[in-house]
Amino acid sequence: xxxxxxxxxxxxxxxxxxxxxxxxxxxxxxKLKTSKIKVKRKHTFQNVITxxxxxxxxxxxxxxxxxLFLYINSQFAPSxxxxxxxxxxxxxxxxxxxxxxxxxxxxx
Amino acid sequence: xxxxxxLSQSSVINTHPIPQAARFERLDAADAVNLELRRKLWEGLLxxxxxxxxxxxxxxxxxxxxxxxxxxxxxxxxxxxxxKWLFDxxxxxxxxDAYDEMWFEFNNTPLKWNVPIGVQFDALVGIAMKxxxxxxxxxxxxxxxxxxxxxxxxxxxxxxFHFINALKESHSxxxxxxxxxxxxxxxxxxxxxxxxxxxxxxxxxxxxxQNLCDKxxxxxxxxxxxxxxxxxxxxxxxxxxxxxxxxxxxQDSEEPVSQNPSSLTLGDVLLETFPRLFESVLNDSGEVxxxxxxxxxxxxxxxxxxxxxxxxxxxxxxxxxxxxxxVCLHFL
Numbered sequence: 001x002x003x004x005x006x007x008x009x010x011x012x013x014x015x016x017x018x019x020x021x022x023x024x025x026x027x028x029x030x031k032l033k034t035s036k037i038k039v040k041r042k043h044t045f046q047n048v049i050t051x052x053x054x055x056x057x058x059x060x061x062x063x064x065x066x067x068l069f070l071y072i073n074s075q076f077a078p079s080x081x082x083x084x085x086x087x088x089x090x091x092x093x094x095x096x097x098x099x100x101x102x103x104x105x106x107x108x
Numbered sequence: 109x110x111x112x113x114x115l116s117q118s119s120v121i122n123t124h125p126i127p128q129a130a131r132f133e134r135l136d137a138a139d140a141v142n143l144e145l146r147r148k149l150w151e152g153l154l155x156x157x158x159x160x161x162x163x164x165x166x167x168x169x170x171x172x173x174x175x176x177x178x179x180x181x182x183x184x185x186x187x188x189x190x191x192k193w194l195f196d197x198x199x200x201x202x203x204x205d206a207y208d209e210m211w212f213e214f215n216n217t218p219l220k221w222n223v224p225i226g227v228q229f230d231a232l233v234g235i236a237m238k239x240x241x242x243x244x245x246x247x248x249x250x251x252x253x254x255x256x257x258x259x260x261x262x263x264x265x266x267x268x269f270h271f272i273n274a275l276k277e278s279h280s281x282x283x284x285x286x287x288x289x290x291x292x293x294x295x296x297x298x299x300x301x302x303x304x305x306x307x308x309x310x311x312x313x314x315x316x317x318q319n320l321c322d323k324x325x326x327x328x329x330x331x332x333x334x335x336x337x338x339x340x341x342x343x344x345x346x347x348x349x350x351x352x353x354x355x356x357x358x359q360d361s362e363e364p365v366s367q368n369p370s371s372l373t374l375g376d377v378l379l380e381t382f383p384r385l386f387e388s389v390l391n392d393s394g395e396v397x398x399x400x401x402x403x404x405x406x407x408x409x410x411x412x413x414x415x416x417x418x419x420x421x422x423x424x425x426x427x428x429x430x431x432x433x434x435v436c437l438h439f440l
Contacts, residue, residue, distance in 0.1 A: 007341065012340055091280065
C-alpha cells in the first residue's frame with residue numbers, strides 16, 4: 001500500500017469535523033483577505049502552509065521561490081506532517097489555533 | 109537485554125536530583141535523572157546497510173554497500189556525509205549536491221529527515237523481527253524525491269531549523285511556553301547543541317539541553333509525547349495535562365488528593381488516547397491490568413515498554429533529544 005494513504009481507524013479515527021485557525025501576518029508579510037479559516041481536524045499542518053502560500057502567490061505577495069514560515073502562538077514552527085487536531089488540542093487559545101506567518105525566519 | 113536491566117535498576121544507580129527539585133519537600137526516585145541511562149541511550153547504535161538505488165547508478169560498476177553504525181537518537185543527516193562520500197561518484201551527473209532530492213527508503217517506505225532514526229526503526233521493524241531485519245537494509249536515492257510524504261532536506265539549515273523548532277514545541281507543551289528558549293538561548297548555545305548532533309558529541313549537546321530537559325514535575329504543564337506506528341501515515345501527539353494537586357482538591361476539603369500527578373503511567377495515557385487498542389481487564393489475582401486488543405508491541409527507545417512506568421519518569425529519562433517522548437506501536 002502507498003504509505004501516504006496508509007490508515008488505521010483503531011489508531012486514528014478521523015472524521016470531518018473542523019476547527020478554526022486565525023492567520024496573522026508578521027513583519028513584511030502581506031495580510032490575507034481571509035484571516036480566519038476552518039480546517040478539518042484530520043488534515044495536517046502542510047494543508048495550512050499550502051493554503052497560505054497559494055493565497056499569497058495569487059495576490060502576488062510571494063514568489064514561488066521565496067521562503068514562507070508558519071508559527072504557532074509566535075513560538076515555534078510545527079512539523080508539516082503534524083495533525084491539525086493535535087496542534088489544536090495541545091496549543092489552542094480561546095478555542096482557536098493562532099498561526100503567524102512570515103517571509104523571514106522569526107522566533108529563533 | 110542491556111537496556112531493560114538498566115531500566116529496572118534505574119532508581120539506584122548514578123542518579124542526581126534535578127536542580128529545581130531542591131525547593132520541593134517531597135522527593136522520590138521519580139524525581140531523579142538517571143545520567144548513566146541518558147548516556148547509554150545516547151550511545152545506542154543501530155547497524156545499518158545502505159545501498160544506492162539501482163536505477164540511479166550512473167556507471168557500469170555497482171558500488172559496494174555501506175555498513176554503518178547509526179546512532180539511534182540522532183537523525184539521518186548524521187550519516188549523510190558517509191553515504192555521499194561512498195556514492196557521490198556514481199550519482200546521476202545532473203544531481204550534484206541536490207540535497208532537496210535526496211532520501212532514504214526502507215521497504216518502499218520513505219524515511220523522514222526530521223524524525224530520529226531509532227523512532228523510525230522501532231515503528232517500522234519493532235522488536236520481534238529485529239534479529240531477522242538487522243542490519244537495517246536501506247536504499248539511498250539521489251532523485252525521485254517523494255513529494256508530500258517527506259520533508260525536503262535543504263542541507264544543514266533545514267536540519268537546524270527543524271530540530272530547534274521541535275525543541276521549542278516540546279518546551280511549549282511541557283512548560284506552557286517556549287519563552288525560556290526564545291529569550292535565553294544564545295546563538296553560541298544553539299551552535300553548540302547542533303554541533304553536538306552533527307558530531308554526535310554527548311558533552312556538547314547535553315551541556316545545553318540539560319537545563320531544558322530536566323524539569324521537576326511541579327513545573328510541567330503537559331507531557332510532550334508522540335506516538336508513531338507502522339499502520340498509519342501520521343503520528344499522534346496527545347494533549348496530556350498535568351493536574352496540579354490544587355486543581356483536584358477543593359479548598360476546604362480535608363481529604364488528601366487521591367492521585368499524585370507523578371503516578372500517571374504510560375498505560376493510563378495509552379488507554380485514554382487509544383480506546384480501540386487497549387482495555388482494562390481484571391486479571392486472576394483480582395487486579396486491573398491493561399490488555400491489548402490487537403497484536404502489537406509498545407516500544408520506547410528500542411525496549412518493550414512496561415505499562416506501569418510513570419510517564420514523568422519516561423519523559424525525564426527516555427525522551428529523545430528534542431525532549432519529546434516517542435512511543436512506537438509496532439503491529440505484527
